[in-house]
Amino acid sequence: MAKTIYKAQLILITLALGACASGPRYGGNVSYVDPNSVDQTTNEFSMSDIGMVAETMSRKMLQSPAIGQSKEIVRIQVTDVKNLTAEYINTATITNKIKNVLVNSGKVEFAGSKDQNQAAVDALRMQNQTGLYDSKTTAQMGKMQGAKYRVEGSLTSMTQRGSVKSISYNFNLSLIDIQRNVMVWGEDTEIRKVSGR
Amino acid sequence: MSPNMNKRNFIKQMFQLGALGSLIWSGVSNAQEGKESKVRRTGSTGSIKFVDLRAVVRNGLLTVQATFQNDSSFERPINYRFKWLDDSKMSVANEERWKPMNLFAGQTTDLVGIAPTPMATDFIIELNGSN
Numbered sequence: 001m002a003k004t005i006y007k008a009q010l011i012l013i014t015l016a017l018g019a020c021a022s023g024p025r026y027g028g029n030v031s032y033v034d035p036n037s038v039d040q041t042t043n044e045f046s047m048s049d050i051g052m053v054a055e056t057m058s059r060k061m062l063q064s065p066a067i068g069q070s071k072e073i074v075r076i077q078v079t080d081v082k083n084l085t086a087e088y089i090n091t092a093t094i095t096n097k098i099k100n101v102l103v104n105s106g107k108v109e110f111a112g113s114k115d116q117n118q119a120a121v122d123a124l125r126m127q128n129q130t131g132l133y134d135s136k137t138t139a140q141m142g143k144m145q146g147a148k149y150r151v152e153g154s155l156t157s158m159t160q161r162g163s164v165k166s167i168s169y170n171f172n173l174s175l176i177d178i179q180r181n182v183m184v185w186g187e188d189t190e191i192r193k194v195s196g197r
Numbered sequence: 198m199s200p201n202m203n204k205r206n207f208i209k210q211m212f213q214l215g216a217l218g219s220l221i222w223s224g225v226s227n228a229q230e231g232k233e234s235k236v237r238r239t240g241s242t243g244s245i246k247f248v249d250l251r252a253v254v255r256n257g258l259l260t261v262q263a264t265f266q267n268d269s270s271f272e273r274p275i276n277y278r279f280k281w282l283d284d285s286k287m288s289v290a291n292e293e294r295w296k297p298m299n300l301f302a303g304q305t306t307d308l309v310g311i312a313p314t315p316m317a318t319d320f321i322i323e324l325n326g327s328n
Contacts, residue, residue: 036278036292036293036294036295037276037295038276038294038295038296038297038327048294048295051294052294052296055293055294059258059311059312059313060311062256062258062311062313063255063256063257063258063260063311064256065256067256068255068256068257068258069256069257101313104290104313104314105258105313105314105315106314106315106316107257107314107315
């Protein structure tokens with residue numbers, strides 16, 4: 001009797017572990033879908049939402065007077081978008097998408113961020129101080145260019161639970177003049193999702 | 198003036214009015230066809246009427262405002278996106294994400310698109326009826 005119960009427990013544990021497994025699926029109904037399509041798989045912040053907010057907001061920023069009316073290419077520094085929601089959201093993806101839209105417009109260029117600076121300094125030192133490179137081809141020290149503006153973004157959310165669950169996400173983006181430390185442009189966009197409980 | 202003369206004048210005026218009317222109608226119809234050439238529809242979008250279209254270059258970027266109306270008596274979910282083209286009608290950027298939207302019965306809405314680059318000089322609005 002005890003042996004049977006033990007076996008049943010073993011089978012149940014195996015089944016439970018199997019259900020939790022999150023590895024690749026083999027032989028299932030797998031198909032490719034358009035990555036630009038609207039993803040309604042869950043009510044959480046999805047890649048669709050990331051793409052939509054990054055696309056909309058970065059284009060509005062390109063049209064701001066600070067960038068749109070500038071006669072020169074505007075140099076910008078971007079800090080990672082802050083995730084102030086309760087969900088895990090890879091904000092680096094949002095930041096990268098915004099950067100790509102901005103830089104591909106031809107109106108903006110990016111100054112290295114704090115993280116990238118060390119790599120840039122290392123590369124300069126290697127070219128100039130190791131004696132390994134032909135001096136005619138080395139990048140010169142002291143020629144880095146500072147950014148005129150800094151971009152800051154944040155994502156917040158608010159959840160309401162009733163007969164349905166409603167989540168509102170608000171994405172805020174602002175452009176700050178670094179020298180004067182004043183905000184010269186700001187915009188926000190909202191996404192609201194409702195799902196049955 | 199003889200009654201025959203009056204009759205002839207009346208007929209003449211009616212012809213003129215008719216010609217004017219058909220001219221106006223063909224103008225309206227051409228304008229509608231012209232607008233409609235800017236929309237690429239997929240799925241069920243028959244009840245989504247294209248009402249108005251405006252395009253301006255604002256701060257160096259082509260900005261489009263397209264007004265659509267849900268002509269049906271039901272709420273209609275639709276997806277839309279803009280396709281941006283250069284002078285030679287080539288796409289100037291990656292395809293945009295589809296954006297979802299719900300239109301209540303009779304609701305009119307403005308879809309606003311901003312070109313991703315000053316190279317974009319033309320556009321197409323893609324409209325998809327998801328139901």
